[in-house]
Amino acid sequence: MSNCNLRHNIRMKKIIEIVADLSNMVGLMEENAKEQFNLSGLTLTQMHYLETINSLDNPNITELAQKLKLSKPTVKVAIDKLIEREFVYKVQSDEDRRSAHLHLTEKGKLINQMHDYAHSRISESIIRKLNEQEQEQFILLMEKIFKNN
Numbered sequence: 001m002s003n004c005n006l007r008h009n010i011r012m013k014k015i016i017e018i019v020a021d022l023s024n025m026v027g028l029m030e031e032n033a034k035e036q037f038n039l040s041g042l043t044l045t046q047m048h049y050l051e052t053i054n055s056l057d058n059p060n061i062t063e064l065a066q067k068l069k070l071s072k073p074t075v076k077v078a079i080d081k082l083i084e085r086e087f088v089y090k091v092q093s094d095e096d097r098r099s100a101h102l103h104l105t106e107k108g109k110l111i112n113q114m115h116d117y118a119h120s121r122i123s124e125s126i127i128r129k130l131n132e133q134e135q136e137q138f139i140l141l142m143e144k145i146f147k148n149n
Helices: 003-036 044-055 061-068 072-084 106-128 132-146
Strands: 088-092 100-104
Touching: 003 044, 003 106, 044 061, 044 072, 044 088, 044 100, 044 106, 061 072, 061 100, 072 088, 100 106
Parallel strands: none
Antiparallel strands: 088 100
C-alpha cells in the first residue's frame, strides 16, 4: 500500500470516528431532552418529521416527502401516526381541495421547541470548546459539507 493510500485510510478512519462521536452526542442530547420534557414515547424520527413540518411552514405530504427524501406512502403512514397521537393535524388547501397542509398542534409545537432546545445544547457544547477563529472555521466546514444536502 502506498503512503498516499495509507494516509487516506488513516484520515477516513478518523473521520468515521468523529462522525460516530457526533452522532452519539446528538443522540444523547436529544434523548436527555426527551426525558427532561417527558416525551419518551416519541421516536427521534417522529421528532424530525415535526421539525421539518415546522421549518417548511405547513407543507403538504408531497412537499414533506420531497424534503425528507422519502416516498409519499412512507411519509403518509408516519403522518397518520402523528395525527393519531395529536401532534399534527391537516387543513384542506384553499387553492386545491385535493391537497391538505400539515400543521403542528400545540403538543407538536411543544415537542418542536424541545427539539430546538436539544440543538441549542449541542451547539453550546461545541462552541464552548472552540475559540472564535475555530468557530468560524467550523461554520465554514459544516456549510461546505451540508450545502445542497
